[in-house]
Amino acid sequence: QKEVEQNSGPLSVPEGAIASLNCTYSDRGSQSFFWYRQYSGKSPELIMFIYSNGDKEDGRFTAQLNKASQYVSLLIRDSQPSDSATYLCAALSNSGYALNFGKGTSLLVTP
Amino acid sequence: KAGVTQTPRYLIKTRGQQVTLSCSPISGHRSVSWYQQTPGQGLQFLFEYFSETQRNKGNFPGRFSGRQFSNSRSEMNVSTLELGDSALYLCASSFRGGRTDTQYFGPGTRLTVL
Numbered sequence: 001q002k003e004v005e006q007n008s009g010p011l012s013v014p015e016g017a018i019a020s021l022n023c024t025y026s027d028r029g030s031q032s033f034f035w036y037r038q039y040s041g042k043s044p045e046l047i048m049f050i051y052s053n054g055d056k057e058d059g060r061f062t063a064q065l066n067k068a069s070q071y072v073s074l075l076i077r078d079s080q081p082s083d084s085a086t087y088l089c090a091a092l093s094n095s096g097y098a099l100n101f102g103k104g105t106s107l108l109v110t111p
Numbered sequence: 112k113a114g115v116t117q118t119p120r121y122l123i124k125t126r127g128q129q130v131t132l133s134c135s136p137i138s139g140h141r142s143v144s145w146y147q148q149t150p151g152q153g154l155q156f157l158f159e160y161f162s163e164t165q166r167n168k169g170n171f172p173g174r175f176s177g178r179q180f181s182n183s184r185s186e187m188n189v190s191t192l193e194l195g196d197s198a199l200y201l202c203a204s205s206f207r208g209g210r211t212d213t214q215y216f217g218p219g220t221r222l223t224v225l
Contacts, residue, residue, distance in 0.1 A: 032210045043201055043216040044154070051211065088154065096209040097144065097167040101154035 003027075004091050006102035014110055019076040021087050021105050026070065029094030033065060033072045036088040038104065044088055048074070079109045113138065115204050115217030123223045129190040132220045136183050136204030143185040144214060145177060148199040157200075160185055161208055189222075197224045 003026045013019045025033075032051050036044035050056045050063040050072070062075040072091075076083055086104040093100055116135045124130050136143050145157040156169040160179035177187040183204075189196055199221050203214035 034213065036216075043199075043219045046213055046215060049213055090154075092210060093156075093167070095167050097142070097159040097161075098156040098169065099144070099146075099154075099203075099214060100156065101146075103153040 004089055004100050004102040006087075006089050006105045008103060009106040010108050011105055012108045012110060013079050015079060015081060017079050017109075019079045019083065019107055019109070021074040021076070021089075021107065023072045023074075023089030023102055024070055025072065025089075025091045025100070027091060027094060027100070028067075028070065030091035030100075031094075032092040033063070034090040034092070034099065035061075035063060035072075035074045036090065037083075038086045038088055040085075047087075076107075079107075081109050081111055083107060084109050115202055115215055117200075117202050117217040117220050119220060120218065121221045121223075123225065124192050125225050126192055126194060128192050129188060130192060130222060131186055131188045132200055132202075132222075134185045134187075134202030134204075134217060136185070136202075137215060140204035140206055140215075141183050142205045142208035142212070142214075143179055143183065144203045144205075144208075145185070145187050146201045146203065147171075148201060148219070149197075154201070157187065159208060166208065192224045194224050197222060 035047045048063045064073045089102040090099040144159040158168045179185045202217045205212040
């Protein structure tokens with residue numbers, strides 16, 4: 001079973017702080033990684049994807065990938081209460097067609 | 112550009128019945144994937160279709176099936192419903208599937224089995 005592991009949280013950070021979300025994966029064949037945000041009662045919304053080792057920045061979000069350590073992270077700078085949601089980490093299977101999801105980390109940004 | 116649409120949004124069925132869910136992908140997208148989301152198991156991959164062909168299937172019983180039409184629209188069917196099939200069923204579309212492609216999710220169909 002190819003697994004993606006996330007700390008379920010909740011992770012609580014004050015408004016304006018940096019939120020750090022982490023994810024590990026077991027399938028060394030996975031090449032592509034995705035972060036989705038899911039608000040309660042809604043469907044997952046794509047935040048970022050990353051394919052290469054290192055950092056990738058998009059606005060307040062930075063994704064980090066370390067394939068040697070099989071580790072993916074998402075940093076959210078200047079966290080806002082509207083960022084409060086569940087963050088899902090996903091690894092694309094080696095076949096290239098199936099996303100293997102972690103169970104998500106619940107983030108709470110307090111005003 | 113319109114997003115992924117799914118119908119119906121909510122369904123209530125009883126054990127033993129069957130159900131068909133529908134998904135229309137983003138215009139131009141030819142790959143459609145289906146996922147089941149439950150509180151206990153999280154999001155789990157069901158199957159993926161491209162050009163009317165199933166390319167990958169998750170670890171679900173044969174009661175779960177799907178198909179894709181020539182216009183890329185997809186349906187999934189669950190026969191002989193069980194209580195444990197109660198879940199949010201999500202459809203996602205992408206251009207072709209693959210390592211550099213991204214999947215965009217529809218709003219989901221909430222299925223309740225009584």
